[in-house]
Amino acid sequence: MSFSTKVKEEIAKHGNHSRHCQIAELLALLLATGEVVFDDGNVRLIMRPENTLIGDKICQLIDQLFDREIVYDRHVKYIEIHDDKMVEKVLQMVKLSDYVDYMEEDWLDEDELSGIDEDEIVYVSSRGVSLQNCHFPKQVIQKDCCKKAFVRGIFLATGSVNDPQKAYHFEIVVHNKEMAQAVQEVIRSFSLDAKIVKRKKYYVVYLKEGSMIVDILNLMEAYVSLMDMENVRILKDMRNDINRRVNCETANIKKTVNAARRQIEDIEYIERTKGLKYLNDSLRVLAEIRLEEPDANLSELGQMLNPPVSKSGVNHRLRKISSIANALREDNQI
Incomplete structure (x- = not known):
């Protein structure tokens, strides 16, 4: 098992007792894995976690926040909420509903997509609209504890950390510059000098110094991994x-x-x-x-x-x- 997987397994077990921290962590996971699909006036929320660990965490948070049990389907590898009211509740909770409404205005169906250069379209895809295209709702993470919960969630979904025996490197990979800058700002609020680099079509927020990686493990409350490092x-x-x-x-x-x-x-x-x-x-x-x-x-x-x-x-x-x-x-x- 890699060091990165050990860190993720440890922070996945962390239980946020405060509702506002649960919301912050769910926001991170939705931004990283979520997309909305507009279908004949209905809105579906689909989350495509990279693995079971992330999927189970999303289900746990939705259950805690909405008292709604959902299951991560390990065969199709996605979580879907197709109840319009439930979708609205979730998006309102994490302050994304206004932005999703704005996306719907730009939504085009499959026939309308033909002949249009994909590079010119921000919110359209054949599968759905990535929630990373939303403007980052800073009001969800005003408190330090919420910022820590957000970092835990975004690292769990899109992050990695090298084995410290080989090299010191911590990174979080996102799809656009605005999201990268938002993650960087959250990490820098804890006096950690996170930097951004573009890697192909992605943006990478990273830390290179061993002492800073120790600090961010402490921030995410990955104490066992911190001691190992x-x-x-x-x-x-x-x-x-x-x-x-x-x-x-x-x-x-x-x-x-x-x-x-x-x-x-x-x-x-x-x-x-x-x-x-x-x-x-x-x-x-x-x-x-x-x-x-x-x-x-x-x-x-x-x-x-x-x-x-x-x-x-x-x-x-x-x-x-x-x-x-x-x-x-x-x-x-x-």
């Missing part, structure tokens, strides 16, 4: 920290080895050309210790001197030795 993030952070430390230590070791190699080359050059007695006592003693202890770092070299010398003091003396060696090289080239 946090555990993955902790392990990732630990691995990254260990890798950074190893890389840093490796770089320091390489730097120390390269520096020691250059120091020994300088000392050996002085020894071949002038002899170590060419150096003053403090430099000569350090040069001899460096030749004896090629793997020692500066601090260790300083402790081997009598009296001991600080790391910066050792570095200063070695730089003097290097300057002397370079001067001898220049003299020998003349």
Whole structure:
């Protein structure tokens, strides 16, 4: 089972006790899956959920709000309400009835559709009119709790979230720009920087940062999934920290080895050309210790001197030795 499915199963079990939150969640599910069909003066409401989980959630909410038991038909994979009065009640509850009435004015039957470019028609299709074409009824989600319920519903219907072990990505896919902007506005009201991108004929509202995805899981009250993701993030952070430390230590070791190699080359050059007695006592003693202890770092070299010398003091003396060696090289080239 994918991580996205686990999140959806968890939030599908969430029960909104407040009626206004139930309405907000139903609004999200209707906008994502619903369409209206005008047939000889009658209006039918058809919902085409992607899977049983969504279908059962829609049925549960309608039962809670209207005391009307409906069933998701798993064979035809849609839910249909063909009672005009019931359809009107549902659409009025989620504040979509006015917009649907407006759509009906633009409705054309199958004969009238012939010869018309589909790109020029907003509200017409052979199956029905998608409720995503409605203007978004912001008055349904004024409270924060209702906004959270709406996000739960819209994610359940059209969202996905990547396995955090692979990548951090959360998205909600909708059919038009206005709907995408409405979803983005709801998510941004919780200080989450949701962005929008167009993907073929769809609009995608997405989050990419791990911390923001954790926050939206918390917002949707998917607490088990949130903990699973946090555990993955902790392990990732630990691995990254260990890798950074190893890389840093490796770089320091390489730097120390390269520096020691250059120091020994300088000392050996002085020894071949002038002899170590060419150096003053403090430099000569350090040069001899460096030749004896090629793997020692500066601090260790300083402790081997009598009296001991600080790391910066050792570095200063070695730089003097290097300057002397370079001067001898220049003299020998003349």
